[in-house]
Amino acid sequence: MKQVDRDWGGKDRLDHVAGFESLKKDKRLDMTRVGVMGRSYGGYMTLMLVGRHPELWKAGCDMFGPYNLFTFIERIPETWKTYFYLAVGHPEKDREFFVERSPNTYLHQLACPLLVIQGRNDPRVREAESTDLVNELRAQGKQIEYIIFENEGHDILKYENKVKCYNEIVNFFKKHLMQT
Template sequence: MGLALHRPDGPPGNLEWLETPPWDVEAVELSRDGRVAAWVVNENGVSRLFVRRLAAGALDGEAWRAAPVVEVPMPEAGVIAALALSADGRRAVLLINRSRRPAEVYTVELAEVGPSRQIAPPRQVTDGFIGAIPEEELVVPEPVSYVTWDGRGISGWLYRPRKASPEHRVPVVLSIHGGPEAQERPTYSAFYQLLLHRGIGIFAPNIRGSTGYGRTFQRLIYRDWGGGELKDLGEAARFLRSLDWVDPDRIGVFGGSFGGFATLSCISRLPEYWAAAVDIVGPSNLITFAQSVPPTWRDFMAEWVGDPERDAELLRERSPITYVDQIRAPLLVIQGAKDPRVHRNESEQMVARLRELGREVEYLLFEDEGHGFTKRANNLKAFRAAAEFFERKLLGPGAGPG
């Protein structure tokens, strides 16, 4: 998505494109006096902020191109969650979320934006990080990419524990985001940082279906759940095994919602890669999942996943429950009893079958939650349980911070 100017005195749809970057433009602000324009570009998950000061506030293509563009230097790779300009355009206010600090308010002085094309970095004006953990104790992820099965590049964020080395190989958890139309970005995750502190790495890829890489890539997931994206995840496991600081026998997998479905797909259809898994509110049976969604979702579900009657054969073939007898990895399943999107039966049929087969499975049900966690105590309990499960299965008893 680019940045375009619509001329109200022209015919409908008469747009003049002002900026056409190869990445999505996520936010645009124009000062009230019309003299300063600012916009945010999502470049491979990282926010970049650009500013132009327009001569006499003339908002047309010629004036736009004549105004120098200035990029605001960020303190660290992160995500600009909100952007606002003062009425006179002399100052911008930003909400920035970084991997080592949750969202804080920053200000940027824009008065000097001009031909010099230089501007000072944002200044942090709030400090809401409860616990005040020193930033140097936290881990900044590395942007990485790998080539998947059909030649496409898959990007992601790799978090390496501080003590990891070829001489001290460590376990890694493959974290699969929900959606699936969402994007893993370098924002603060207490869960990731806790695992890293304990000596467990994280790899969070943006497999096909993710946003931020164009509509064609995003729509590859449509009616292909458990198809191409599962192959992407298999390649991700092989990528991790190729790293000299990763213990190839201690790779876990984790995800919620669609990420939970993908986690169950991984351990049931690619069982050779995983030493432990945590699934949060993930569908296990695409037929019952498609049948149980709210009525307002049914047309969308048929386009997105498949129709439970017309596409029953496809949905059965792509369902993790179909391959439950292949699961070898210990599994923790977390579910909300009141979930309207992924009914509790999705978790409970998987848990029941695994118990019948004598496989190792733990089940944590929250009676007062739905699709995710609205209560802080439940959120803490769920992610503490997930972290402790990975510690037991990937590190063993007595393991210390890594």
């Protein structure tokens, strides 16, 4: 088993916070303009970090990360569920854990702009997962940008899409992290 198994958003999240705190000691760094970004599980972690530690981040980018463990597990293909029951937990047996470790539990605290990127054909983190996230946060008045790639799945693989995707990410972080 990996250390993160059955501890999604636990010690690994605290490692990120400890890393942030360690970097704050370096006076060469401006830690008031820090962004966080991740894809897949890293997208999940990004959502946990901006929700549970909103004071640390000036901007975030989630690329196809689960935001609600209940709907994530519900939406994955049946053949994958046994693995995710082992890695994450079971939505009925581990209900309290799922609530505690789902980013949507904390995203009302989101204090920074968020860019969400999703592939329309993603079999793992379904488009509905990211759309639900975006709709929930927009309903709360949060600053959200959303990009869906029509011909991508659980990654951005096509060259023209990679160029567009990473240009959008760079521009997003420039807009929200650069000094004006």
